[in-house]
Amino acid sequence: MGKLVVASQSLSAADRLQALDPQAARRALAARVDGRLVDLSRLVEPEAPVSAVTPADPEALKLLRHSTAHIMAEAVRALFPGVKVAIGPAIEDGFYYDFEYTRPFTPEDLPAIEQKMAEIIKSNQPFSRRMAPKAEALAAFAAEGESYKVELIEGLEGDTVSLYSQGGFTDLCRGPHIPSTGKVGAFKLLSVAGAYWRGDEKNAMLSRIYGTAFFDKKELKEYLHLLEEAKRRDHRKLGKELELFSFHEEAGAGLVVWHPRGMLLRYIIEEFERKEHMKRGYHMVQGPQILKRELWERSGHFDHYRENMYFTEVEGQAYGIKPMNCLAHMLIYKSKVRSYRDLPLRYFELGTVHRHEKSGVMHGLTRVRAFTQDDAHILCTPEQVGEEILGVMKFVTEVMAIFGFDYKLELSTRPESSIGSDEDWERATAALVAALQKSGRSYEINEGDGAFYGPKIDVKLRDALKREWQCATIQCDFTLPERFDLHYVASDGSLQRPVMLHRVILGSIERFIGVLVEHFAGAFPLWLAPEQVRVLTVTNRADDWAREVEAELKARGVRAESDLRNEKLSAKVREAQVFKVPYMLILGDREVDERLVTPRLRSGQNLEAMNVEAFAARLAEEAQPRVDAQAKEKQ
RNA sequence: GCCCACGUAGCUCAGUAGGUAGAGCACUUCCUUGGUAAGGAAGAGGUUCAUCGGUUCGAUCCCGAUCGUGGGCUCCA
Incomplete structure (x- = not known):
């Protein structure tokens, strides 16, 4: 709470704004006093600088959504007597409110709640604030059975x-x-979900309703x-449509x-990675x-990571299926005496690991139980x-630039379940911090989020839709x-x-490909395109020429296919578009006569007819690993 | 693992107040040789509706369990 002194001549923030700028005052939703957001009804010191928070203010949406959460709580209380309310904050794209009721809410409940909310909004009830002694508030909420409050x-x-009240609802x-x-x-109310009270799985499961709110309908529509x-x-x-991968019950x-x-x-990405690692001395x-269980006991995985591991037994010997790649790398290091002259040693492995993820967490390629890491251990x-x-x-920066991703950095420190001495953790953390500072990039800190054996720097990619991914x-x-x-x-x-x-640089190849597809x-x-060129014939009179073109391109290392089916050209074009093939080569009588190809880009643009050599030269130039600005355009 | 919803032909989806199921696309055959996002016709395709069990004269539809999927929570590359 602000420590604002209520002087006799204090005015409300709204009055102050009115005097300053009536235009802005009319649109104001709240006020900013000394950089702090307050209600318009708050009394402010005469000397304090006051400015209006209008819908254009970055903070305004949060206010609106938080208030909408209160409105939803009021509606839910009105419709479902006996419901208990927990918390209801504004979040990134909207808001939620958690409830406890005799049954969980379902999507079918949402229309009625929305309707009630619309009534509350239409009635234009003021939000009023009052301060209450703790004991009084406790007694009031206890009397209503609001145990979470x-x-x-x-x-x-x-x-x-x-306490804030609107209509008959006080929160x-x-x-x-x-x-x-x-x-x-x-x-709009968007979905229902279960959520643990205070985010702890040991606590009660509450029923959460998600929604979002905007100042005008157009923004909601957007x-x-x-x-x-x-x-x-x-x-x-897309993975299904482009025939990339599948999952099977x-x-x-x-x-x-x-x-x-x-x-x-995958092969293209993995080959790229091998080359990039070789260049850098890996x-x-x-x-x-699988490696013997004793080895996992020695490393600490058995004590700290067992829940996530699969085990098997052969001839009475227990084995653990690897959830990480580090053990073998240490065995390689230990295989002979190492001199300081040998260091650093950088071991790189496209290592496939298996982790027993909880059943509810799987999600397409981004969260799986078996995946391949572009893993390395530097000794x-x-x-x-x-x-x-x-x-x-630096490696990360260079690779992300090639794939076209922006990213941010986070430092994760020692978790509760961990091995090693305090001194080692301090040294390790200090080393990461020093590198972060030297890099000149800003970073956030995640307390207690490190691996069980050491602290880490996490890189979060930002994709074309501004979503973040840990890679x-x-x-x-x-x-x-x-x-x-x-x-x-x-x-x-x-x-x-x-x-x-x-x-790891890309992290999991599976997850990275999932992110790439969406990006x-x-x-x-x-x-990166699995199929770079598709040769399309107008009639079967061009089939021989098409076969020749395809063979010539393949000989030059181009990933080309041809479509000689007895279909109309437009049907072939459509199918190639659906598969998002970057180039189509149209071959009709004209091309056959002059031994040319007419390229059509994925964007729909046609190029002048050219010979195969000229086309291949164009591809060779464009197919270097780098971001193709055109490919990022919407299809 | 927890909460909610869902699981019908290869794909996208209809459908049945419980009486043994349909469309479009894809596929096959034939006709069509057509210049830039789907040419036409015919045919085949589900051991009967994820699996198992229960209720019922009878279950794809009701109930339960299991497997899987989706939205979240918790956890994570």
Whole structure:
């Protein structure tokens, strides 16, 4: 709460704004006093600077949505007597409110709630704020059976709490709110979901209703359109349409089956990765899928990661199916005596791991139970750690630029369940922080979000729809080298302990491909497109020439196919468009006579007829790994 | 793992107040040789509606369990 002194000559924020700028005052939803948002009805000191928060203000939507959540709570209370209200904040794209009722709410309940909300909005009830002594508020909520509010108040500091009322509904709330319910221009309830009280799975499951609100109907319509666009780009839908991959109930949840086109895409990405790693001094290695259980006990995985692992037994010997690739890499390091002159050693593996994810968390390619990481472990001296981390960060920057992603950085620190000494954690964290600072990029901190063996830098990609995805991560580990007793001979002849960095660039190939599909809406840039060129014949008189063109392109390394079916050209064009093939070559009598091809771009644009050599030269130029601006355009 | 919803032909979806199921696309055959997003005709396709069990004279439709999917929560590359 603000520490505003109510002087005798204090005016409400609304009055102050009225005096300052009547035009803005009319549109104001709240006021900003000393940088703090307050209700228009709040009294403010005469000297305090006041400005209007109008719908154009970035904070305004949050206010509106939070107020709409209150309106929804009022509607739900009116329609479902006995319901308990929990919390209802504004979120990224809207708001929600959590309830406890004799039964969970279902989508069928939403229309009635929306209708009631519309009535409340139409009646234009003012939101009014009052401060109440804690004891009084507690008694009031307890009398109504609002046990969640009671719990919230008990957790609050101070002697008084603020309450907001509109119509017949009063809620514990910090505020501020819009002046009255009539300011809600457009809203929609979107979905229902279960949610744990206070986000803890040990607590009761509440019934959550999600919705969104805007100042006018046009904005709501645009938002709903964006949801449609996201649906259109959904990699699960496109993955099926483009014949990239499939999932099968009979195979198991979260297990991807790659079809030829999807596998080709994977191959292209993996080959790109191998080359990029070789350029940067990594060695390719490969470990087995299963390793003895004792090894997982030694590494700490058995104690800290068992829930996520699959185990099997052969001839009385217990094995763990690998959920991470680090163990084999340590065995390689240990296979001979290492000198400081050998370091850093960078082991790279496209390693397929299996993790037993909880049944409710799988999601297309982005959350699966078996996936391949572009994983590497860097073993180096303590002095080399900083430079190695920076090297990885540079690697990430270069690769993301090629794929066309912007990203942000996060630092995750020691979690509750972890191994290693405090000193090691401090050293490791300090090394990451130093590298982050040296990189000059800003970063956020996630307390307690590190891996069990070390802190990490997470890289979150931002895709074309501004959604964020966790892909790359860099983890600093002093503990596993200790547990596996790794060492190297230092320049003075003494045995020293190396430091290990765990890192991935794309993360999981599966997830990354899912993100790529959505980012490009399936229209991959030429270098990634599984099928780069499709040769289309106008009549079967061009079949021989088409076969020749296809063979010639293939010989030059172009991924070309031809469509010689007895179909009209328009049908062939349509199918190639559906598969989002970057180039079509139209071959009719004219092309046959002059041994030419007429390229048609995915955008619909036609190029002049040219010979195969000229076309191949154009492709060779365009097919370098880099972002094709055209491919990012909407299809 | 938890809450809610859903699971009908390869795909997208209709349908039955419980009486043994339909369309479009795709597929096959034939006709058509047609210049830039679907030419025409015929045919085949579900062991009967995810699986198993229950209620019922009778279940795709009601109930339960299991598997899977979707939206969330928790967790995560």
